[in-house]
Amino acid sequence: MRRLLLLCLAICLVLPASAAIPGDLDGDQTVRSDELSAAILTYLDGRYQGGDAGLTQQEICDAAYLCEYHDGRAWSVTDTSGRETVLTSPLRRVVVFNGETIETLRSIGFDTTRIVGVDKYTSEKTAFFPEFTDTANVGSVWSPDYEAVLALRPDAVFLYGTTSKSSCDGIQETLAASNPEIRVFRFDCYIPGTYMQEVREIAEITDREEEAEAFIGFYTSVMGEISNKTAGIPESERPDVYFEYWHDYQTVSNGSGYDEKITLAGGRNIFHDESGSSPEIDPEAVIISNPDLIIKLAGKSLEFGGYKGTEISEFKTVYDSLTARAGWDHLSAIKNGRVHLIHSDILGGAQHFIGTSYLAEWCYPEKFQDLDPHAIHLRYLHEFQHLEGLTPDEAAFTYP
Amino acid sequence: MKSPALLILIICLLALTMPAMAGSPSVERSISTPVPGSEFTVTLVIDGIQTGGIVETLPEGFNFAGTACPEGSWSLKGDTLAFAVTNMTEITYQLRAPEGALSGRITGVWEDFLNETTGTVSATEAGTTAPAEGTPEPTASGCMALLPFLALGLLCILMRGGRT
Numbered sequence: 071m072r073r074l075l076l077l078c079l080a081i082c083l084v085l086p087a088s089a090a091i092p093g094d095l096d097g098d099q100t101v102r103s104d105e106l107s108a109a110i111l112t113y114l115d116g117r118y119q120g121g122d123a124g125l126t127q128q129e130i131c132d133a134a135y136l137c138e139y140h141d142g143r144a145w146s147v148t149d150t151s152g153r154e155t156v157l158t159s160p161l162r163r164v165v166v167f168n169g170e171t172i173e174t175l176r177s178i179g180f181d182t183t184r185i186v187g188v189d190k191y192t193s194e195k196t197a198f199f200p201e202f203t204d205t206a207n208v209g210s211v212w213s214p215d216y217e218a219v220l221a222l223r224p225d226a227v228f229l230y231g232t233t234s235k236s237s238c239d240g241i242q243e244t245l246a247a248s249n250p251e252i253r254v255f256r257f258d259c260y261i262p263g264t265y266m267q268e269v270r271e272i273a274e275i276t277d278r279e280e281e282a283e284a285f286i287g288f289y290t291s292v293m294g295e296i297s298n299k300t301a302g303i304p305e306s307e308r309p310d311v312y313f314e315y316w317h318d319y320q321t322v323s324n325g326s327g328y329d330e331k332i333t334l335a336g337g338r339n340i341f342h343d344e345s346g347s348s349p350e351i352d353p354e355a356v357i358i359s360n361p362d363l364i365i366k367l368a369g370k371s372l373e374f375g376g377y378k379g380t381e382i383s384e385f386k387t388v389y390d391s392l393t394a395r396a397g398w399d400h401l402s403a404i405k406n407g408r409v410h411l412i413h414s415d416i417l418g419g420a421q422h423f424i425g426t427s428y429l430a431e432w433c434y435p436e437k438f439q440d441l442d443p444h445a446i447h448l449r450y451l452h453e454f455q456h457l458e459g460l461t462p463d464e465a466a467f468t469y470p
Numbered sequence: 471m472k473s474p475a476l477l478i479l480i481i482c483l484l485a486l487t488m489p490a491m492a493g494s495p496s497v498e499r500s501i502s503t504p505v506p507g508s509e510f511t512v513t514l515v516i517d518g519i520q521t522g523g524i525v526e527t528l529p530e531g532f533n534f535a536g537t538a539c540p541e542g543s544w545s546l547k548g549d550t551l552a553f554a555v556t557n558m559t560e561i562t563y564q565l566r567a568p569e570g571a572l573s574g575r576i577t578g579v580w581e582d583f584l585n586e587t588t589g590t591v592s593a594t595e596a597g598t599t600a601p602a603e604g605t606p607e608p609t610a611s612g613c614m615a616l617l618p619f620l621a622l623g624l625l626c627i628l629m630r631g632g633r634t
Contacts, residue, residue: 103556104542106521106554106556107542107543107554107556108542108554110521110522110523110554110555110583111523111542111543111544111545111552111554113523114523114525114545114552114554114581115545115547115552118525118550118552118579119525119545119547119548119550119552120547120548121547127581130583131583131584131586133583134521134522134583134584135583135584137521137556138520138521138584
């Protein structure tokens with residue numbers, strides 16, 4: 071008897087809980103079209119013909135949705151954290167804690183009026199996210215406003231998949247304890263190696279597969295062209311790249327997304343083997359390494375340019391101070407004029423493919439002379455982000 | 471003369487393009503002319519609703535006489551007639567008009583369960599006065615269709631007038 075109980079318990083733990091299917095009259099976990107018709111008539115009877123209430127309006131809508139998009143059955147999705155979620159209804163009230171996922175939802179044509187709460191950084195980016203100016207601000211993954219989240223009565227919350235893992239785990243646990251009905255999904259949406267898989271999974275959740283394939287086609291055409299031309303280049307023939315964050319002499323190493331993008335673009339990060347993903351290095355180490363290419367990141371602590379488009383002249387000021395650093399006049403990169411600034415808006419998040427195409431162009435100007443990163447940028451904004459009125463100056467993102 | 475002509479041309483174009491512009495869900499009702507004591511047909515044209523429901527409220531004295539919709543997709547209760555809409559673009563049903571002259575209105579509501587919207591079906595007068603012999607049977611929603619042709623005719627007249 072005890073064995074049987076243990077077996078039942080094990081089965082319950084292993085199998086995802088089978089969710090109730092609205093309108094499923096015979097309990098076969100499927101709502102067929104005849105069952106849907108019967109449920110609709112019962113609902114109409116309850117609402118308009120003085121009969122007993124059947125399913126609620128939302129349950130009828132859920133049943134109709136399942137019939138239309140999922141052959142009347144529940145569907146399941148596994149997110150980046152490896153957690154499987156069984157869905158029986160569309161996402162209607164969504165809170166998103168990371169702007170990269172909001173941007174991705176927009177890329178696949180998700181109805182953004184269903185996003186009822188956004189993180190504070192998205193709220194601040196009014197030029198890029200104009201539709202969320204009046205949307206509730208739910209704080210950040212490091213300082214979430216639980217009261218605000220729960221007051222919004224969300225049916226889904228999106229958090230980072232692997233970034234800020236402990237903070238996001240904490241939010242997920244708190245939400246589960248407060249309201250187990252809230253579906254939590256975990257995606258990063260900025261890492262090249264996992265981004266396309268994440269786009270497909272988000273498309274499955276939102277039933278936007280067709281639109282997602284159009285975006286995937288665009289993204290892979292850009293990244294595919296780059297990797298096709300750079301993948302076979304031997305390590306010894308790759309240009310040595312020094313990449314610097316907005317803080318002087320803070321660089322990137324193995325495990326950092328920027329390091330991954332340098333490699334994809336065909337460069338060799340001279341501090342790839344340093345410990346920590348964003349180590350501070352000795353200025354002498356740069357001079358000794360004598361990089362072929364120097365790239366500095368603008369944005370955040372060097373707040374100019376980008377979608378805000380403010381103080382673009384600062385690019386030149388930073389560029390001049392960079393090239394005037396003590397001992398740098400002997401560096402190959404300085405002598406050959408291969409120093410560039412790039413804004414994190416197009417390299418750090420979901421738009422990393424735009425920034426990566428600039429890196430590729432700077433690493434191999436001849437190989438990528440037909441690549442037009444600015445045209446890629448504009449097509450992304452207009453065709454996939456639906457920001458037809460946003461045509462930013464290239465000078466706000468890269469220099470020179 | 472140019473301004474009225476331009477205005478009429480715009481009206482023409484708007485009238486011609488109106489049906490194409492109608493992207494949101496809608497249900498329109500038309501009826502054949504009721505004759506006292508006889509059956510007549512009510513047609514509901516459904517646009518943009520894949521899965522939904524329609525409830526018609528029948529006027530007093532008019533009785534439901536049948537529908538071609540399959541069993542299990544409609545129900546009659548008192549003076550209300552409900553339809554479950556699944557991938558249909560048109561529903562027809564028959565009503566029997568009362569003996570003698572009577573008037574009444576058919577009203578209706580619809581719900582679109584995929585777009586999660588609701589709306590009303592414009593009321594239709596269902597008077598039972600027999601039409602004069604030879605008079606074509608008008609439909610309740612057919613008048614709008616004549617608008618482009620009327621406007622075009624008026625435009626031609628105005629343009630001719632402008633040449634003289």
